[in-house]
């Protein structure tokens with residue numbers, strides 16, 4: 017209980033002190049995770065949409081695979097990306113290991129399956145309803161994809177938030193490919209892990225509370241956006 | 252409204268079905284359908300009505316013509332096989348479904364979408380959209396979400412969306428079923444207007460009075476077959492087919508496999 021109270025006061029102290037290190041770590045966290053989610057959306061939404069509206073051999077297998085990949089352990093992804101980016105790996109020449117770029121790459125891999133699966137699921141229902149009408153209107157597959165993605169855009173905010181939650185909370189992948197280097201690749205989760213390992217439990221928990229607050233704010237923002245713009249046009 | 256300069260040029264009619272059959276759940280639901288729909292320039296009738304009991308196959312036949320359902324047997328032939336690619340043929344047709352599906356957008360956006368699919372530039376679209384909304388009596392509902400419209404308004408919006416592309420061939424699947432008389436009248440008017448501008452209409456209807464009032468020729472279907480095709484006046488005055496006669500007399504009930512009095516009867520036409 018004491019630790020928890022200490023954690024709370026640590027969190028408040030950090031927030032109100034406007035601690036420069038904290039701000040730097042927090043902004044890198046947001047930078048990495050928001051970039052990763054943005055890239056994952058650009059890849060995952062069209063892909064999920066295509067799986068929803070096209071019928072092709074292996075489609076069911078693809079659906080199961082992407083569903084399974086949602087549970088991909090971050091450490092495993094981290095290791096995979098590490099091997100690809102390490103000096104002796106195929107992409108070693110780019111020297112990306114232990115950079116924020118490497119962390120973004122790892123998180124993109126973690127988030128894409130979530131975006132693909134949730135987009136596919138959301139669009140499946142809409143497509144069942146729209147397909148015959150779009151076919152009748154002579155919409156091309158690309159035009160149909162754009163139409164269902166657009167009309168489902170507010171439901172798809174949930175998919176984005178789920179992806180963002182996964183990205184910002186994971187520690188395994190960013191730790192391995194980023195290396196938790198002070199003021200270079202240290203993010204909220206790796207900082208928490210470090211403080212915890214040093215026995216600074218209150219500080220670790222305080223950082224955890226701040227991370228939680230940020231996460232809640234992002235979700236409130238997403239939820240508010242959905243509420244604000246959802247009307248009968250989207251029901 | 253009448254200019255067709257933005258449309259893919261060239262006619263797609265006549266449309267011919269040859270030996271068309273369709274299976275659903277292991278049952279033949281469309282059988283041996285042979286029929287032709289001529290283009291308007293040949294002075295052919297503008298409005299062909301498809302009538303028959305529920306489950307006769309009217310909706311499926313419209314879908315086969317429109318290319319939404321591929322028949323398991325037989326062929327669908329456009330312009331005597333001289334038609335350009337399937338996409339051009341598709342773009343010259345439109346359909347209003349029995350239960351229209353409107354996009355989760357405003358009324359005007361639904362029409363705008365259909366026009367945008369035909370590559371009509373944004374600058375021209377908005378005038379045409381407003382004109383269509385006025386024409387279908389939806390002018391003041393332009394910005395209303397399509398899903399919030401009443402059923403009759405949704406049906407008219409679906410019709411406006413279909414008319415927007417100025418189709419050469421328009422399919423209507425019981426477009427006035429479950430509409431109040433005023434809405435039904437409005438839909439009938441809009442169909443007549445389209446026909447007077449040169450659109451060829453193929454329409455299913457369960458409303459015999461409406462069919463008698465509007466149809467140029469009538470196709471009578473029963474259990475997946477075309478049993479009779481005749482000029483409307485002939486069909487109503489002297490149906491050649493026993494089932495058609497019973498249907499007109501109201502004796503052909505949808506749940507009976509055969510008519511109460513007649514036998515299967517010979518397919519005509």
Ligand SMILES: Nc1ncnc2c1ncn2[C@@H]1O[C@H](COP(=O)(O)OP(=O)(O)O)[C@@H](O)[C@H]1O
Nearest residue numbers: 275276280303304305306307308309310311312
């Ligand atoms: N997807 C389907 N699966 C099984 N049977 C179907 C399917 N679609 C239509 N049918 C059957 O085909 C017959 C014709 O249907 P339909 O064309 O809708 O009739 P109508 O429009 O004349 O009332 C009906 O008996 C219907 O039950």
Ligand SMILES: [Mg+2]
Nearest residue numbers: 309310349424
């Ligand atoms: Mg029907």
